[in-house]
Amino acid sequence: xxxxxxxxxxxxxxxxxxxxxxxxxxxxxxxxxxxxxxxxxxxxxxxxxxxxxxxxxxxxxxxxxxxxxxxxxxxxxxxxxxxxxxxxxxxxxxxxxxxxxxxxxxxxxxxxxxxxxxxxxxxxxxxxxxxxxxxxxxxxxxxxxxxxxxxxxxxxxxxxxxxxxxxxxxxxxxxxxxxxxxxxxxxxxxxxxxxxxxxxxxxxxxxxxxxxxxxxxxxxxxxxxxxxx
Amino acid sequence: xxxxxxxxxxxxxxxxxxxxxxxxxxxxxxxxxxxxxxxxxxxxxxxxxxxxxxxxxxxxxxxxxxxxxxxxxxxxxxxxxxxxxxxxxxxxxxxxxxxxxxxxxxxxxxxxxxxxxxxxxxxxxxxxxxxxxxxxxxxxxxxxxxxxxxxxxxxxxxxxxxxxxxxxxxxxxxxxxxxxxxxxxxxxxxxxxxxxxxxxxxxxxxxxxxxxxxxxxxxxxxxxxxxxx
DNA sequence: CTAGAGTGTGACCGACAAGTCACATGCTGC
DNA sequence: GCAGCATGTGACTTGTCGGTCACACTCTAG
Numbered sequence: 001x002x003x004x005x006x007x008x009x010x011x012x013x014x015x016x017x018x019x020x021x022x023x024x025x026x027x028x029x030x031x032x033x034x035x036x037x038x039x040x041x042x043x044x045x046x047x048x049x050x051x052x053x054x055x056x057x058x059x060x061x062x063x064x065x066x067x068x069x070x071x072x073x074x075x076x077x078x079x080x081x082x083x084x085x086x087x088x089x090x091x092x093x094x095x096x097x098x099x100x101x102x103x104x105x106x107x108x109x110x111x112x113x114x115x116x117x118x119x120x121x122x123x124x125x126x127x128x129x130x131x132x133x134x135x136x137x138x139x140x141x142x143x144x145x146x147x148x149x150x151x152x153x154x155x156x157x158x159x160x161x162x163x164x165x166x167x168x169x170x171x172x173x174x175x176x177x178x179x180x181x182x183x184x185x186x187x188x189x190x191x192x193x194x195x196x197x198x199x200x201x202x203x204x205x206x207x208x209x210x211x212x213x214x215x216x217x218x219x220x221x222x223x224x225x226x227x228x229x
Numbered sequence: 230x231x232x233x234x235x236x237x238x239x240x241x242x243x244x245x246x247x248x249x250x251x252x253x254x255x256x257x258x259x260x261x262x263x264x265x266x267x268x269x270x271x272x273x274x275x276x277x278x279x280x281x282x283x284x285x286x287x288x289x290x291x292x293x294x295x296x297x298x299x300x301x302x303x304x305x306x307x308x309x310x311x312x313x314x315x316x317x318x319x320x321x322x323x324x325x326x327x328x329x330x331x332x333x334x335x336x337x338x339x340x341x342x343x344x345x346x347x348x349x350x351x352x353x354x355x356x357x358x359x360x361x362x363x364x365x366x367x368x369x370x371x372x373x374x375x376x377x378x379x380x381x382x383x384x385x386x387x388x389x390x391x392x393x394x395x396x397x398x399x400x401x402x403x404x405x406x407x408x409x410x411x412x413x414x415x416x417x418x419x420x421x422x423x424x425x426x427x428x429x430x431x432x433x434x435x436x437x438x439x440x441x442x443x444x445x446x447x448x449x450x451x452x453x454x455x456x457x458x
Numbered sequence: 459c460t461a462g463a464g465t466g467t468g469a470c471c472g473a474c475a476a477g478t479c480a481c482a483t484g485c486t487g488c
Numbered sequence: 489g490c491a492g493c494a495t496g497t498g499a500c501t502t503g504t505c506g507g508t509c510a511c512a513c514t515c516t517a518g
Contacts, residue, residue, distance in 0.1 A: 012495075036358045038267050042476065052497040057477065127356045129265045169444045172413045173406055180405040188397055215398045223452025241465075271506065281467040283508080292506065 008069045013059035024049050024059070025073075032070055033117035037130035042066075064132055071125045071136055074118040075143060081111045097160035098221045100151065102213055105178055112182065113204060123182070148174055162226050170224055177216065185212060237298045242288035253278050253288070254302075261299055262346035266359035271295075293361055300354045300365055303347040304372060310340045326389035327450045329380065334407055334442055341411065342433060352411070377403055391455050399453055406445065414441060 013021065027048045032040045042063055046056050060066045085107050095103060112119040125136045149171045155161035161170065186193050189208045242250065256277045261269045271292055275285050289295045314336050324332060341348040354365045378400045384390035390399065415422050418437045 015495090036265075036267075038265075038475095039358060041474085043474080053476090053499095054478080054497050055495080058495070063476070128358060129268060165448075166444050168417055169413075169441065170448070172409070172417075173445070173448060176405055176409040176413075177402055180401070180409075184398075184401045184405075188401075212398065215395045216402070219394075219399070219402060219452035220448075221452075223448035223450075244465090267505095270504080272504075282469095282506090283467055284465080286507070287465070 008065050008072070009060050010058065016059070024051070024056075025070075028066055028070060029074075029117050029121065032067065032124070033120040036124055036128040037063075037067060040067075067130065068132065068136070070121055071140075074115075074121045074125075075140065077115065077118055078111055078122065079143075081114070082107050085110070097151065097155035097158075098217050098225065101174065101220070102217050105181070105213055105216070108178060109181070109185070109204075109209060119182075144175060144179075145171060159226050161224050165224055174220065177220075181212070181216075185209060188212060237294050237301070238289050239287065245288070253280070253285075254299075257295055257299060258303075258346050258350065261296065261353070262349040265353055265357040266292075266296060266362075269296075296359065297361065297365070299350055300369075303344075303350045303354075304369065306344065306347055307340055307351065308372075310343070311336050314339070326380065326384035326387075327446050327454065330403065330449070331442055331446050334410070334445070337407060338410070338414070338433075338438060348411075373404060373408075374400060388455050390453050394453055403449065406449075410441070410445075414438060417441060 016024075024045070027045050031045050031048075035041070040063075042056060043053065046053050060069070082104075122140065125133075126140050127137075130136070149167060152161065152165075152167045152170045152174070156163060156165060156167060185191070185208075189205050191204070242253075245253075253274070256274050260274050260277075264270070269292075271285060272282065275282050289298070311333075351369065354362075355369050356366075359365065378396060381390065381394075381396045381399045381403070385392060385394060385396060414420075414437075418434050420433070
């Protein structure tokens with residue numbers, strides 16, 4: 001995803017002062033987080049950013065260019081966030097498959113609480129229509145899927161998971177469930193969905209979330225775990 | 230969902246000859262199946278149907294009106310399809326929870342193969358942006374969720390499912406997994422996704438599908454099933 | 459034959475979008 | 489001070505949309 005793509009905008013964009021560039025980026029994120037590709041409006045972004053339409057097109061080739069930049073950048077930030085969290089961990093002890101999985105669920109939630117708009121962009125990218133939907137979907141899908149798939153393979157290899165488990169199927173179930181937790185958690189904990197996508201500061205009933213994770217991991221562990229363990 | 234809503238269009242629409250009404254409906258379905266709410270174009274529908282723009286607005290209040298009609302009608306057709314399949318069954322013997330679940334997975338696939346456009350509309354309705362997204366999402370969600378939730382409750386009551394299982398969580402996992410099978414199956418069986426949403430006649434590797442169901446049900450059964458059974 | 463309700467029509471309107479371009483401004487090296 | 493390049497500008501073009509409306513047609517009741 002990242003390697004070749006990360007800086008799609010024109011060089012002029014990166015010549016801008018940090019402040020101006022950040023302002024434009026922030027407003028663009030906000031726009032694409034609150035509306036899907038078609039409804040997000042360049043006109044609106046430039047109005048808010050108080051720059052001329054023409055200037056915008058000095059920075060970006062076109063709407064797609066900006067969009068891909070935002071999706072990539074959101075995706076990279078997510079990966080960095082997870083990396084950072086992993087490095088920040090004290091205990092070096094390895095977790096077994098399901099403890100590791102649980103940890104990842106937790107981190108995902110953390111990211112979406114800290115960066116609701118980036119999360120929104122990523123979520124939209126995968127499902128809402130856009131001229132580049134297919135490509136973006138596959139990129140994101142691969143980026144999300146690979147780590148889990150690897151984890152599953154390792155889990156099978158080291159006996160945490162049943163040997164006869166289909167790794168593709170297991171990966172699918174885990175990813176799908178994790179991804180849709182964003183609908184289930186607010187519903188179960190009776191939280192206003194609107195608020196989650198806007199404010200950066202949400203107090204979540206962490207105990208409630210933990211309980212959901214417990215239930216989830218329990219089902220997955222019984223369902224996929226090796227019986228000898 | 231159905232009760233009050235099913236016939237949103239104006240009476241004039243139902244005064245139309247069966248043929249004309251069907252033509253308009255079919256073209257509208259096709260339009261809203263191939264584009265999301267915003268990109269679906271009334272202008273395009275009337276052009277294809279060879280009726281005047283003004284005529285369209287004699288039949289429907291506005292774009293939302295048509296859209297809600299289509300979503301409702303797709304939803305009703307899905308329910309009818311399942312009902313019909315159930316009635317067509319010879320054996321009256323009751324299935325246990327997981328056999329019942331498996332049967333429902335199968336029927337869902339059948340419906341999406343027989344009515345790819347209706348399926349597309351329903352899928353879009355739940356996730357893509359529209360002025361009535363929230364309402365539609367909740368309606369559909371409820372319509373899908375309730376039957377499964379009931380099934381789960383019964384499963385727990387009769388001992389097919391663990392007594393300590395959270396019914397909401399179980400329902401969520403089942404629904405989410407079932408819903409996303411539409412991504413997994415084509416990927417796993419290496420089928421062109423495009424084709425699935427267009428043609429009505431697709432030959433699916435049913436053995437492959439059965440194998441996926443087997444794996445899925447196995448995980449769910451071990452994960453949620455009562456250990457005594 | 460005619461009055462008038464119901465139906466059909468498509469040019470038209472206002473809104474808004476993405477993207478362009480001729481021109482203005484600022485900035486640097488000479 | 490000035491040539492010339494990079495950057496900034498916003499009115500403008502082109503396109504599409506949802507929705508309207510003054511008018512035409514049709515068909516039935518009297």
